[in-house]
Amino acid sequence: MEKFREKFIEEANDLINELEKVLLALENQPKNPDLIQQIFRVMHSLKGGSAMFGFTKMDKFTHHLESIYDLIRNSKLEINNDILNITLASVDHLRSLLQEKDDEDTKNKVQNDLLVAKIQEIINENVMAESNGKTIQPMEQRQNKEHATYYLNFKPHANIFNFGTNPLYLIDELCDLGQYKVFPRFDHLPGIDELDATKCFIYWDIFLATNQGINAISEVFIFADDQCDLKVQKISEFNLLDENTFIGIIEESVRSHKEIDLDQMMLLTHDLEKIYEKEKEPQAQTKSGGASADTSISSIRVSSQKLDDLINWVSELVTIQARLSLFAQENDSAELSAISEEVEKISRRLRDDVFGIRLIPIETMLTRFQRLVRELSQELDKEVVFKTEGTETELDKNIIEMLADPLMHIIRNSLDHGIESAEERKILGKPKKSIILLKAFYSGANVVIQISDDGRGIDPEKIKNYAIAKGLIGAEAELTKSEAFDLLFLPGFSTAQKVTKVSGRGVGMDVVKRKITEIRGEVEIDSEINKGTVLTIKLPLTLSIIDGLLVQMSDTKFIIPLSSVDKCYEFKHKVLENAINNLIRTDEKEVAFLNLRQMFQIEGTPPETEHVVVVQFGTAKIGLSVDTIIGQYQAVLKPLGRLYKKQNSVSGATILGDGTVALVLDTNKLISQYATNEIKIGG
Amino acid sequence: MDDTQIQNINNTNTFLSFQLGKELFALNVSKVLTILEMKPITKVPNSPEYLRGVINLRGNVLPVIDMRIKFGMSATEFTTNTCIIVLSVEIEGETIQLGILVDSVDSVIEIKDTEIEESPTIGTKYKVEFIQGMYHLEDGFIMLLNIDLIFSNDELMIAQEVETNASVSNSEK
Numbered sequence: 001m002e003k004f005r006e007k008f009i010e011e012a013n014d015l016i017n018e019l020e021k022v023l024l025a026l027e028n029q030p031k032n033p034d035l036i037q038q039i040f041r042v043m044h045s046l047k048g049g050s051a052m053f054g055f056t057k058m059d060k061f062t063h064h065l066e067s068i069y070d071l072i073r074n075s076k077l078e079i080n081n082d083i084l085n086i087t088l089a090s091v092d093h094l095r096s097l098l099q100e101k102d103d104e105d106t107k108n109k110v111q112n113d114l115l116v117a118k119i120q121e122i123i124n125e126n127v128m129a130e131s132n133g134k135t136i137q138p139m140e141q142r143q144n145k146e147h148a149t150y151y152l153n154f155k156p157h158a159n160i161f162n163f164g165t166n167p168l169y170l171i172d173e174l175c176d177l178g179q180y181k182v183f184p185r186f187d188h189l190p191g192i193d194e195l196d197a198t199k200c201f202i203y204w205d206i207f208l209a210t211n212q213g214i215n216a217i218s219e220v221f222i223f224a225d226d227q228c229d230l231k232v233q234k235i236s237e238f239n240l241l242d243e244n245t246f247i248g249i250i251e252e253s254v255r256s257h258k259e260i261d262l263d264q265m266m267l268l269t270h271d272l273e274k275i276y277e278k279e280k281e282p283q284a285q286t287k288s289g290g291a292s293a294d295t296s297i298s299s300i301r302v303s304s305q306k307l308d309d310l311i312n313w314v315s316e317l318v319t320i321q322a323r324l325s326l327f328a329q330e331n332d333s334a335e336l337s338a339i340s341e342e343v344e345k346i347s348r349r350l351r352d353d354v355f356g357i358r359l360i361p362i363e364t365m366l367t368r369f370q371r372l373v374r375e376l377s378q379e380l381d382k383e384v385v386f387k388t389e390g391t392e393t394e395l396d397k398n399i400i401e402m403l404a405d406p407l408m409h410i411i412r413n414s415l416d417h418g419i420e421s422a423e424e425r426k427i428l429g430k431p432k433k434s435i436i437l438l439k440a441f442y443s444g445a446n447v448v449i450q451i452s453d454d455g456r457g458i459d460p461e462k463i464k465n466y467a468i469a470k471g472l473i474g475a476e477a478e479l480t481k482s483e484a485f486d487l488l489f490l491p492g493f494s495t496a497q498k499v500t501k502v503s504g505r506g507v508g509m510d511v512v513k514r515k516i517t518e519i520r521g522e523v524e525i526d527s528e529i530n531k532g533t534v535l536t537i538k539l540p541l542t543l544s545i546i547d548g549l550l551v552q553m554s555d556t557k558f559i560i561p562l563s564s565v566d567k568c569y570e571f572k573h574k575v576l577e578n579a580i581n582n583l584i585r586t587d588e589k590e591v592a593f594l595n596l597r598q599m600f601q602i603e604g605t606p607p608e609t610e611h612v613v614v615v616q617f618g619t620a621k622i623g624l625s626v627d628t629i630i631g632q633y634q635a636v637l638k639p640l641g642r643l644y645k646k647q648n649s650v651s652g653a654t655i656l657g658d659g660t661v662a663l664v665l666d667t668n669k670l671i672s673q674y675a676t677n678e679i680k681i682g683g
Numbered sequence: 684m685d686d687t688q689i690q691n692i693n694n695t696n697t698f699l700s701f702q703l704g705k706e707l708f709a710l711n712v713s714k715v716l717t718i719l720e721m722k723p724i725t726k727v728p729n730s731p732e733y734l735r736g737v738i739n740l741r742g743n744v745l746p747v748i749d750m751r752i753k754f755g756m757s758a759t760e761f762t763t764n765t766c767i768i769v770l771s772v773e774i775e776g777e778t779i780q781l782g783i784l785v786d787s788v789d790s791v792i793e794i795k796d797t798e799i800e801e802s803p804t805i806g807t808k809y810k811v812e813f814i815q816g817m818y819h820l821e822d823g824f825i826m827l828l829n830i831d832l833i834f835s836n837d838e839l840m841i842a843q844e845v846e847t848n849a850s851v852s853n854s855e856k
Contacts, residue, residue, distance in 0.1 A: 319742050640746070653737055653744040
């Protein structure tokens, strides 16, 4: 039972999320009957489930809530802001009810009573309407009733062919009347030596759901009346053929019994009818008898653990495949090469597909932002429209989860600081409604998310002055515009004059930056005064495969993430050895470099010609000296594990084609860890 | 398989013995996943000395610990007998896999509960809490290790390093 409860909680969470989403959509199109219908359906599922799994409070609460939407559905009430506010508050309440362990949570109880009272208030304003509302229901049912289900037993006489009648044509004609399920029966079929091809031994059991009435059925057989035995029985007032349970039951009974037991069938349908009546009542308007129940099979629910396992296996396959390719190269066999290439092709496909499974559209996290904008704009008395573009862009599930908080923060900042008050906008001659736009799109192996507003923008001079006042930069520092904006990401930086409830406590953009860096993303700000601010976040598609540069020192191999690599240079060992202050000249520019061999205490002597990989470190460029650069490598990132948790400069390891392990460097951490005063950052 | 059988397997008194220098140690086979021949180890820069590096175990990255360093001896020198024993140990409630580097793997032995003697509280150079007990052989003894505890901290296993250092280095020659 506990297991089912968990399942229900999971499902209920989905339902609540859906409810929230639809409610927000409803705000924009309050008259859309489909949306109201959807709300009703979600609430109903929630109510049914919570009652079944003992969430009594939730059951009752949803019931109250449902009453409102019943009125709305029956056009006795119109959606207004009050109703939406209460429903959204109820959504939050439902969430906490779902989490509630024991029944004695007083805070929840108070909230519960409060909301129920408000709901009652709304309903009571429409007492008249409520009484009318009930009269509408039977009408809906009648519409559905028109589809009745019939059972036909059609036994043609053996000599039916002599009259020139084809029983199959009759069945075809019958099936034109509506939905059908036909079971041919062969149990009267004689053995092969007695079989007479001119005689008919087959008979049929037919279930037909039609709105044409029993007369239409009789009409089909009007000319074959004396050539067959026909039993027609109405078994239900409803269209039972829409019910998978019913179909399952009849299929089962057809398989196991020789004849269909009509009495039993009537009993069964009677029971089913009851369930049907209960379940289908709220959906009566949308269900009109056509094919409809098949949508549920288009997707299945899989635990993310299973997906993680699958990805692990695929990663291993990719590793093994790299080994096979290497082996095939070394052993000059045409056949082996062919196989290896084939395996490579398939494993690449498999890898892409499996990683694709984990990708979910960005849309899934937008609801909470819409909600945030809606509520904050009311609170701050600003008129804001939240627009989205490219929400079908997909990202790894883990990335999306980790992205939600930073994005929330960014949007909050935009609302609070970016967008001006209504009066201010009027003076500036800007449209009354301001826009926050969230735009997502693909760019190479990255996904870019842009959040822009048309607010007051950020003044780089202001930032600079503030940073100088705070002692973050020297007074004479020359900063470009983008460097100035980068200062915003420093810890403790907040230019907001007053601290509000919403934002401006100086914790903020640095956390945003850190969180985004954690998922190997980059973030930058661009802004124009009085035009608005654009925040661009660049993210990798997945977390577990990275493109890297494979380098070697003595017999140890390392991978430097390609995303941070700027350029590579060759240098004589002597030049590096004699470099003053660890500075070298590349392309007419001085670049500081770190001697990785020294830093990692790698034994052995360096070769005469070494390589320097210049990587991006913030806005600065830093060189890393290595023995040789082997080439580009697609690395499946593996964690180093608990024993190496103190190790910062290595973000993980990957297994190379020859089976050895290469370490993946985290250049940002590596450099900040070893950067000493000798190195002039920013030079 | 019924429950009692499962229990028997979990509490089995089968031990795998291995050698570090001249000394014999043993650990419960239930902890052992596999034994590997020596293979190239990738050193992770700036990590403690006893962490020799990482190897590839069937597509996963496995840390390798030099048991000789952990037990206060000189670093393992690789010979044809050097082995990596892959263990599954529990550290602070988390099961992790790691390899230990030993000079050679000796044998698998059955030891009855009654044959396990308590380790003397004095006279051994290793900290008592890491030794589950002693098992006497004709010409010496095997120290049965409490393997989960050994990896729960970064310390070396040796207790009275100063006094016994001389004898250790002597016995190794």
